[in-house]
Amino acid sequence: MFCSYSCEKLADHTYILRVQNNTKDTIQVYAGYNYPDTALNVEKPILKIGYPDYETRLESKTDWKDKLQGDTLSIFILSKDTVDTYSWEDIRSEYNILKRYDMSISDLESQNWTITYP
Incomplete structure (x- = not known):
């Protein structure tokens, strides 16, 4: 006998933001x-590694829009060497980042949820 419905839980949706690293250096995002x-987070966040000439993905179980206080998401790019060498407190106090992208939801949608670094 066949059931007209599945007992399996529906798959969770994952919202993906891609960061394309077009450098020869390893970054963290x-x-x-x-x-x-x-400002950088007070507590060290979970950093995603971005290998040279490779795309890394930031994933969220929640729609990006629902996570924001407004309409803009900030993407922080840091050097892996910096993260490996200095404490988060030092990185934060010196604002030692390579690049910050402040992107509205409409900007991200128009770029197919992909940011290209640099």
Whole structure:
């Protein structure tokens, strides 16, 4: 006998933001949700590694729009060497980042949820 429905839980949807690293250096990436406050997190966030000439993915189980205080997501790019060498407190106090992208949801949608570094 066949059932007209499945007993399996529906698959969770994952929202993906891609960061294409077009350099020869390894980077680390994280998303900040507090724009216009662009300070680095007080606590060290989970950093995603971005290998040279490779795409890394930031994933969320929640729609990016629902995580933001406004309409803008900040993407922080850091050097892996810096993260390996210095404490998060030092990185944060010196704002030792390579690049920050402040992207509205409409900007991200128009770029197919992909940021290209540099």
